[in-house]
Amino acid sequence: MTKKLIHKTSKTYLLLTTILLVITAPAFYFLIQNLYLEDIDEALELRKNEFMQFTVNQLKENDISVWNKYNRNIKILENQSIKNDIYFYKNYYDSLSNEDEPYRELNAPFFIESKPYTLSVRANMVESEDLIISIFIIYTFLLSFLLLGLFFINKRLSAKLWKPFYQTLEQIERFEIDKTNQLQLPKTNIVEFNRLNQSIEKLIEKNTSIYRNQREFVENAAHELQTPLAVFQAKIDTLIQRSDVSEEQSVILGSLNESVSRLNRLNKNLLLLSKIENENYNEKQTIVLNEIIEKQLGFFNEQAYSKGIRLKTELSKQLFIQSNQTLAEILISNLFMNAIKHNIKNGQVWIKLTENSIVFSNTGIPQSLNKEKLFNRFSKANPSEQGNGLGLAIVNKIAEISHWPVSYSFTENIHSFTVNF
């Protein structure tokens, strides 16, 4: 699955933040708790040592009850028969707060007048618990704020940093090699993006120049072919005038003549394609498509008639388009020719105009044509066909530069070409 770059970094960042919070918060809690416990234990031990050092020697057995009366947190207990100091937790009832409260306690064995007693030193843990929780909450809040802040800064910074990249991307997406519009890549102060832009500019410049050369080559080649073709044609025209041409030679000359005619048309169509690509036809005007069709109908009726094909028109709707007159004529005539050329004996052609489209349908081979290749130059369904394979390429080119979608469909053995205006 593809996602935006910024999502990827943000996602990683959010994941890291969550993991960090989940792991460090409890760890931090236990660490603080341990530190505090250590601190309390040390305090308890200190108080025990103080007691042992300064108080025990002066105590008599009679003083025990008095001591216990005035000391809340250091008490002298009956001998608990312990040998070493022990630390433990214990709950005591607190009359002030009227509930059990947790205490940390240290019990240590000692002697008063050679009689064993146990010393109990204790500290209330309630305050410490509250403190730990407060510290923990503050820590969690601070960390969350820090991480969230960093996240948003990172997000905004990324958006700002990647802006030139997205601008470049947009430019490349809009770029078309056969159009004259120039690429306007943004200036940035980021070395990597500058490198990227420079590389793209170089790449496009090179490709455009190759494309232009290629286009010029086709045009020049077609143009240069015209003079030898003219000589070829003229020589054949001269040769057929000779009275000593045998029947056999006549047939050869006849087919030569047909071939040179085909060659001429092929060459003219190549030139035409180049001219359309070079945008030689950009003067536009309002055109009534019906008039063009009716003007050409006579010629194509004749062409169709000699192959036994019938043309049927449905031109009740008036279709106005904004186009170049020559291009519109070429578009229609090529659609006409295509429908007649790739037809069957005694076939039919239907021409239908709607409010915003024209449809040429024809009978033909009983299978769909390759939609991918159909509009390519020199793409032929049947390689032995007479056509030069440029008709639909010309149709496509005109439709493309005029922004008219052209489509092909095949239903019930009828091939249909639709141009939407």
Place this chain on the structure above:
Amino acid sequence: MKILLIEDEKELAESIIGYLTGNNFVCEWANSLHSAIDKISSYEYDCILLDLMLPDGYGFEILKELKQQNKTEGVIIISAKETLETRIEGFNLGADDYLTKPFHLSELLVRIQALIRRKNFNGNNILSYNEIEIDILSKTVKVKNTKLEITKKEFELLLFLIGNKNKVLSKSAIAEHLSGDMADMLDNHDFVYAHIKNLKNKLRDAGGSDYIKTVYGLGYKWQND
């Protein structure tokens, strides 16, 4: 009739001269701008055939020169260059017709004839061939004074055939001539046969001789035998 051919391609020039010479034309050839200007300054021509790409300059110079010398020769541009701009500029500079290479010699011939007819128009627009009378302007044909019911295409075909009398015309040359602007869209030349047949029948029914001969494998020929 005197024709000046300005064309630097020797092979093509030879064929054109060869084709035209047999049809009441005297053809002179200039292969450069320089020699062409020499010739138009010294002689009068009925028609000038002008190629645009010449070794020592652009053919339009000839048109300017003609204008400067106040000459009224008809000019047909014969060029491989085929853009609307060149056409328009050519016509603006005084050219009368524009034929794109490659072309059929028969087509060139009828274009020359049409141009000369327009230039030398003295109230006479009737073209006669034995018993056939053709009125170019009203596009009507009479055979032995009987008016023929003839279609536009058949009329053009008749003019084309008579214009190229005694020449073999290939089917493609006829088809392209009859198709005019649409010639590039020709799918086949079979329709020529139908027109030839109809014209033949109409001429014969009106009592004309059968001048249209079929040349096996090639095409047709207008011939009086």
